[in-house]
Amino acid sequence: MVDTATASAPQRRPVAALLLYPGLTLLDLVAPYQALGLSMDVHLVWKDVEPVADDIGVAVVPTTSFADCPEQLDLLLVPGGMGQVDVNGDEEVLEFVADRGARARYVASVCGGSLILGAAGLLRGYRAATHWIARELLAAYGAENVNERVVIDRNRITGGGVTAGLDLGLVVIAEMLGEEIAKITQLRLEYDPQPPFNTGSPEAAGARLAGLVRADSQAFVGQLGDIANTLPERGWGRARDALRV
Numbered sequence: 001m002v003d004t005a006t007a008s009a010p011q012r013r014p015v016a017a018l019l020l021y022p023g024l025t026l027l028d029l030v031a032p033y034q035a036l037g038l039s040m041d042v043h044l045v046w047k048d049v050e051p052v053a054d055d056i057g058v059a060v061v062p063t064t065s066f067a068d069c070p071e072q073l074d075l076l077l078v079p080g081g082m083g084q085v086d087v088n089g090d091e092e093v094l095e096f097v098a099d100r101g102a103r104a105r106y107v108a109s110v111c112g113g114s115l116i117l118g119a120a121g122l123l124r125g126y127r128a129a130t131h132w133i134a135r136e137l138l139a140a141y142g143a144e145n146v147n148e149r150v151v152i153d154r155n156r157i158t159g160g161g162v163t164a165g166l167d168l169g170l171v172v173i174a175e176m177l178g179e180e181i182a183k184i185t186q187l188r189l190e191y192d193p194q195p196p197f198n199t200g201s202p203e204a205a206g207a208r209l210a211g212l213v214r215a216d217s218q219a220f221v222g223q224l225g226d227i228a229n230t231l232p233e234r235g236w237g238r239a240r241d242a243l244r245v
Contacts, residue, residue: 013041014074014176017100019116020046020062021093023083026054027162028110032077035169035185039177045069047092055082066096073104075172079165080112080131082220087116088227094120094236108157108172110165115224117158118143119231121240127153131161132202133217140228142238163200166191 016036018029029044036042044063046052051059078097087093097120101107109117114130117123118141128143129151138145150159150171157175159168170191174182202210231237 016040016075017043017045019078020052021087023055024081028079031165032169075106076104077108078113085223088119110159111161114158128158129160
């Protein structure tokens with residue numbers, strides 16, 4: 001078996017931090033974690049180290065707290081989830097994300113995690129992706145939505161909804177460690193997607209199915225929009241000065 005950590009003899013394993021929070025979508029976290037963990041030292045970070053329940057009740061145990069998380073990271077990655085309604089306006093979370101994001105070599109997100117990056121002031125002036133139900137919200141954070149699976153803009157790497165997390169993880173590996181390691185990682189994971197239905201995007205699914213999902217998500221998106229509109233009054237969101245690389 002090929003060792004992805006030594007395939008191109010890197011000097012050290014990069015250090016990554018993945019944000020945890022109550023109500024995150026587990027696949028947003030686990031998909032990139034599975035890819036990244038083969039070649040990087042990964043911290044799962046929350047305010048404390050008590051178990052955190054995802055949006056369907058699965059408990060995830062943080063490996064470190066905000067206070068103990070390394071200050072200098074190679075990668076900060078933020079997942080999305082139904083619980084981010086609380087997180088997007090939580091100043092303790094935003095302070096952590098803004099601080100580590102300004103220092104990190106790369107800043108990444110999956111799904112609605114880009115809205116958390118935006119709330120922390122880290123996407124102003126950047127092109128970014130997010131889940132399709134919330135594309136219009138990126139503008140409130142001074143970001144330009146791009147309808148792509150994974151978007152790279154300087155050191156910001158953002159992914160679309162949920163399953164895009166594995167694509168994003170591989171793209172991050174290619175950017176940080178080279179395509180060879182990324183390709184080996186994809187093969188090790190046997191990532192060869194063959195979805196049973198062609199309904200993975202609103203464009204492919206059609207107006208009727210997209211309308212059903214939009215209707216079901218309307219209240220959630222509305223709450224996120226309300227938060228985005230109030231954050232500038234508190235000095236966050238598009239009002240926040242962010243380091244650009």
